[in-house]
Amino acid sequence: MAVDLTTGAINKMLNGEVASEADMTPVLQVTELKLIQSKRPNQEAINRYKVSLSDGILSQQGMLGTSLNVLVTSGNIQLGSILRVTQFVCNLIQNRRIVIISNLEIIVEKCNIIGGTHVQAGMPNEPGQQLGGGAGYVNTQSNGGYEQQQARRTDLNGGRYGVSANLPQPQVVHNNPDAGRYGVSANLPQPRVVHNTSDAGRYGVPATSPQPQVSQRYGTGSGYPETSPSIRPYGSAIAGYGGSGLEQARAPATTAYSRPVQSAYQPQSPPMYVNRGPVARNEAPPRITPVAALNPYQGRWTIRVRVTCKGELRRFSNPRGEGKLFNFDLLDSDGGEIRVTCFNDVVDKFFDQIVVGNVYLISRGSLRPAQKNYNHLHNDYEIHLDSASTIQQCQDDATIPRYQFHFRNIGDIENMESNSITDLIGIVSSISPTGSIMRKTGTEVQKRALQLKDMSGRSVELTMWGNFCNAEGQKLQNLCDSGVFPVLAVKAGRISEFNGKQVSTIGSSQFFIEPDFPEARELKDWYEREGKNAHFTSISREFIGAGRQEVRKVITQIKDEKLGTSEKPDWITVCATISFMKVENFCYTACPNMNGDRPCSKKVTNNGDGTWRCEKCDKCVDECDYRYILQIQLQDHTGLTWATAFQEAGEEIMGISAKDLYYVKYEHQEEEKFEDIIRSVTFSKYIFKLKIKEETYSDEQRVKATVVRAEKLTYSSDTRFMLEAMDKLRTGDANSLPVKTESSNYRSDAFNSGIGTSGIGETASVDARREFELPAANQVGQYGNQYSSGARPVSGMISCNACGSNGHVSANCPSLMSEPQGEYTQGRYTGGGMPRQHVGGY
Amino acid sequence: MDTSSPSAFVNGALLRRYIGQKVRTVIQVIGSDTGSVVGKSTDDLQIVVRGSSPPNPLTTYLEVIGIAESDNSIRAETWTNFGNSFDPQNFNELCKLANGEFKHMFI
Numbered sequence: 001m002a003v004d005l006t007t008g009a010i011n012k013m014l015n016g017e018v019a020s021e022a023d024m025t026p027v028l029q030v031t032e033l034k035l036i037q038s039k040r041p042n043q044e045a046i047n048r049y050k051v052s053l054s055d056g057i058l059s060q061q062g063m064l065g066t067s068l069n070v071l072v073t074s075g076n077i078q079l080g081s082i083l084r085v086t087q088f089v090c091n092l093i094q095n096r097r098i099v100i101i102s103n104l105e106i107i108v109e110k111c112n113i114i115g116g117t118h119v120q121a122g123m124p125n126e127p128g129q130q131l132g133g134g135a136g137y138v139n140t141q142s143n144g145g146y147e148q149q150q151a152r153r154t155d156l157n158g159g160r161y162g163v164s165a166n167l168p169q170p171q172v173v174h175n176n177p178d179a180g181r182y183g184v185s186a187n188l189p190q191p192r193v194v195h196n197t198s199d200a201g202r203y204g205v206p207a208t209s210p211q212p213q214v215s216q217r218y219g220t221g222s223g224y225p226e227t228s229p230s231i232r233p234y235g236s237a238i239a240g241y242g243g244s245g246l247e248q249a250r251a252p253a254t255t256a257y258s259r260p261v262q263s264a265y266q267p268q269s270p271p272m273y274v275n276r277g278p279v280a281r282n283e284a285p286p287r288i289t290p291v292a293a294l295n296p297y298q299g300r301w302t303i304r305v306r307v308t309c310k311g312e313l314r315r316f317s318n319p320r321g322e323g324k325l326f327n328f329d330l331l332d333s334d335g336g337e338i339r340v341t342c343f344n345d346v347v348d349k350f351f352d353q354i355v356v357g358n359v360y361l362i363s364r365g366s367l368r369p370a371q372k373n374y375n376h377l378h379n380d381y382e383i384h385l386d387s388a389s390t391i392q393q394c395q396d397d398a399t400i401p402r403y404q405f406h407f408r409n410i411g412d413i414e415n416m417e418s419n420s421i422t423d424l425i426g427i428v429s430s431i432s433p434t435g436s437i438m439r440k441t442g443t444e445v446q447k448r449a450l451q452l453k454d455m456s457g458r459s460v461e462l463t464m465w466g467n468f469c470n471a472e473g474q475k476l477q478n479l480c481d482s483g484v485f486p487v488l489a490v491k492a493g494r495i496s497e498f499n500g501k502q503v504s505t506i507g508s509s510q511f512f513i514e515p516d517f518p519e520a521r522e523l524k525d526w527y528e529r530e531g532k533n534a535h536f537t538s539i540s541r542e543f544i545g546a547g548r549q550e551v552r553k554v555i556t557q558i559k560d561e562k563l564g565t566s567e568k569p570d571w572i573t574v575c576a577t578i579s580f581m582k583v584e585n586f587c588y589t590a591c592p593n594m595n596g597d598r599p600c601s602k603k604v605t606n607n608g609d610g611t612w613r614c615e616k617c618d619k620c621v622d623e624c625d626y627r628y629i630l631q632i633q634l635q636d637h638t639g640l641t642w643a644t645a646f647q648e649a650g651e652e653i654m655g656i657s658a659k660d661l662y663y664v665k666y667e668h669q670e671e672e673k674f675e676d677i678i679r680s681v682t683f684s685k686y687i688f689k690l691k692i693k694e695e696t697y698s699d700e701q702r703v704k705a706t707v708v709r710a711e712k713l714t715y716s717s718d719t720r721f722m723l724e725a726m727d728k729l730r731t732g733d734a735n736s737l738p739v740k741t742e743s744s745n746y747r748s749d750a751f752n753s754g755i756g757t758s759g760i761g762e763t764a765s766v767d768a769r770r771e772f773e774l775p776a777a778n779q780v781g782q783y784g785n786q787y788s789s790g791a792r793p794v795s796g797m798i799s800c801n802a803c804g805s806n807g808h809v810s811a812n813c814p815s816l817m818s819e820p821q822g823e824y825t826q827g828r829y830t831g832g833g834m835p836r837q838h839v840g841g842y
Numbered sequence: 843m844d845t846s847s848p849s850a851f852v853n854g855a856l857l858r859r860y861i862g863q864k865v866r867t868v869i870q871v872i873g874s875d876t877g878s879v880v881g882k883s884t885d886d887l888q889i890v891v892r893g894s895s896p897p898n899p900l901t902t903y904l905e906v907i908g909i910a911e912s913d914n915s916i917r918a919e920t921w922t923n924f925g926n927s928f929d930p931q932n933f934n935e936l937c938k939l940a941n942g943e944f945k946h947m948f949i
Contacts, residue, residue: 716928716929716932719929
């Protein structure tokens with residue numbers, strides 16, 4: 001027996017009987033699939049897929065969650081695919097009902113459209129009608145309309161869907177809700193207007209439960225017993241086929257499909273809905289929406305969540321005035337996480353109320369696309385609360401974990417892109433004293449580094465900034481001093497590429513010292529057993545000397561190696577001659593007003609009355625500054641490039657302040673002296689430190705080089721440099737040379753981070769692909785994880801819902817959450833069929 | 843370029859390879875007499891340079907081009923003051939390279 005669509009499901013969605021997966025997880029067919037691109041200013045276009053879902057009778061418009069896009073692009077979902085919608089919400093958007101699907105199971109990838117055409121449903125019923133119960137339903141469709149529909153349908157049949165052409169004139173059923181509707185339909189001239197009621201007949205259960213035959217069919221492959229239908233249907237059906245090859249299972253399904261198409265439209269036993277009473281609505285107190293299912297299209301929602309992290313109150317000022325904000329992170333019992341941001345008045349309302357660790361009911365608020373720069377949570381959205389939002393503390397709920405980690409081992413971090421956020425757990429082998437570093441802005445910040453090791457046999461340098469140095473840093477120091485090697489779990493550390501790979505704390509990082517969860521205990525055991533004596537390879541380069549290491553390049557390497565095109569600017573030094581200099585506009589008039597500890601330096605305009613006006617400061621000054629903005633052409637033995645030198649670098653090059661030079665040229669009009677100065681600089685050799693970054697000017701990408709420092713070449717030290725380089729060349733270590741080799745320092749960095757572009761070998765591109773796929777898979781995992789707690793089969797492979805990698809199911813996934821003690825029972829994991837295990841591979 | 847009488851870059855130790863031939867070296871001046879200057883080669887050996895009319899005054903470093911007479915003396919043809927700041931190590935390395943692995947690149 002092939003798959004049956006959940007007949008009547010759409011109807012129930014329309015009349016509000018089914019609002020989310022808690023009510024039912026229907027099996028539906030995709031009858032339309034359309035890509036929709038939404039563009040927001042300053043953001044990448046977001047692709048979404050619009051679908052029409054059919055239950056064989058009616059079809060309903062819906063949107064796929066962006067996390068499911070992969071399934072469409074990979075071809076797993078296509079026109080005709082039959083899906084079980086395991087996580088969805090029915091929303092009313094501009095008077096149309098739209099199903100937002102955040103998770104689904106693919107039952108059949110390829111299938112002909114079942115049941116010919118479908119009336120597009122979408123207009124919701126009048127509220128009055130809904131409340132009126134079964135008696136209130138009236139068949140509002142006229143006969144004429146009905147015939148029209150039928151005619152259209154037949155067209156389609158003849159033209160597009162050959163399959164249904166051999167059907168005995170199936171009839172169209174329109175979208176009036178169920179109970180009354182079937183009573184009426186009996187009066188229609190052609191009683192063949194039928195529903196596929198065989199489902200109900202066969203199972204004797206209303207369609208609100210998942211159809212168990214699915215699991216039965218797949219279940220045979222893996223030996224799991226058939227799961228009985230349950231009202232909380234998450235994933236039980238899917239568990240059955242974790243082990244069986246999907247390809248196999250799929251084939252019979254497709255071939256078997258022609259039969260139900262026919263049978264569904266054979267005249268059937270009389271509809272059994274006739275005497276059903278009014279639809280009962282779920283009257284339970286506020287229905288809790290899973291965090292993972294939140295989306296901007298929902299009007300009202302309530303989530304029950306634990307606050308895992310609370311940010312500090314921050315103030316900002318922009319042209320519209322002063323403001324303040326704070327944010328906090330939430331976690332719910334299904335492992336969904338999301339960030340909440342409050343502004344201004346709302347801050348006053350909620351700031352004191354929010355306490356980390358407490359559980360709250362939160363409702364209302366708007367969902368905005370997450371600012372991925374600041375928000376690293378696994379959620380596409382974040383919540384902005386407003387004055388209508390409510391936060392209500394509620395009893396602690398042990399099913400909501402206190403923390404959720406997605407641990408990656410240190411060996412993996414080496415291959416992760418810099419700037420990505422990760423959780424990691426390891427043994428602290430050493431910790432350095434606190435040092436302080438002067439920021440560019442002139443403020444001082446504390447910094448402290450420690451070495452973290454884990455079972456991957458690698459170690460990494462973890463840099464703590466600010467408050468971490470004293471509180472957590474001191475605690476770790478004390479532990480280390482007392483001869484203990486403490487376990488440290490880090491939530492949300494940022495991977496950076498500074499002397500190899502490093503992890504640093506960010507504002508929302510959290511430290512857990514000697515935590516009490518399984519991963520920590522396991523790690524401790526391992527360290528006692530073998531880790532202590534093992535040799536570790538560090539993925540961070542040991543810190544040598546002060547400051548960034550110089551990367552000497554030649555000019556053509558800027559282009560050849562596509563410097564500046566990655567996320568971060570590239571910093572290089574070149575030894576080059578200034579071959580040309582633009583002498584007009586070598587400086588600009590700048591605002592001298594002090595802004596904090598630095599001058600404003602924005603351009604000021606001449607008022608004509610001897611005063612200068614700064615737009616930014618909104619002030620006029622009597623005298624302005626002159627700051628360099630030198631356009632120079634640099635040339636070395638390989639080629640030339642343009643570069644810009646601003647104030648400080650400009651002074652270093654010219655050896656005279658911009659103001660003095662301005663006066664020479666314009667005030668004193670000493671043209672000859674001016675030319676002498678220029679001439680003394682052009683055709684001299686300098687060591688330039690350049691910042692290379694691609695920038696966009698009116699849609700045009702240009703790689704800009706900015707001189708950060710310029711130093712007149714001293715031949716003696718340059719000779720030493722060259723001798724050293726020759727020495728390295730002779731000893732075969734060509735990497736450190738500024739020569740055009742693909743394997744120079746820079747190149748290899750790019751390999752690791754997966755941003756390598758052209759000219760990279762096979763391995764690198766494989767690497768890059770893997771890198772890029774991970775986040776996407778992760779997101780899917782976020783949604784899929786808790787609900788289907790099994791493997792999500794993607795093109796015949798088993799992949800883990802939690803971490804996205806292949807080869808294990810999420811029940812075994814090392815990246816799964818860590819729960820509070822005592823709550824970790826087998827019960828929660830029964831859906832996956834297996835209790836959680838720690839696999840050796842972690 | 844005049845290649846008729848090339849002069850080899852030498853330090854103190856390399857001088858003996860070029861006895862009777864034209865060489866070029868830089869010394870740090872230790873003392874001078876009439877018609878001769880005593881100096882230290884870049885590899886810390888003592889070299890005596892004879893010849894007419896050394897420049898006066900002498901700077902710390904002095905380049906001489908002339909004929910190698912023995913393994914520690916040169917008859918100078920050209921004297922050039924090289925100033926007071928000169929990196930003898932770099933020159934020494936140059937001499938080694940020019941007489942070693944990269945000899946073929948030098949005349």
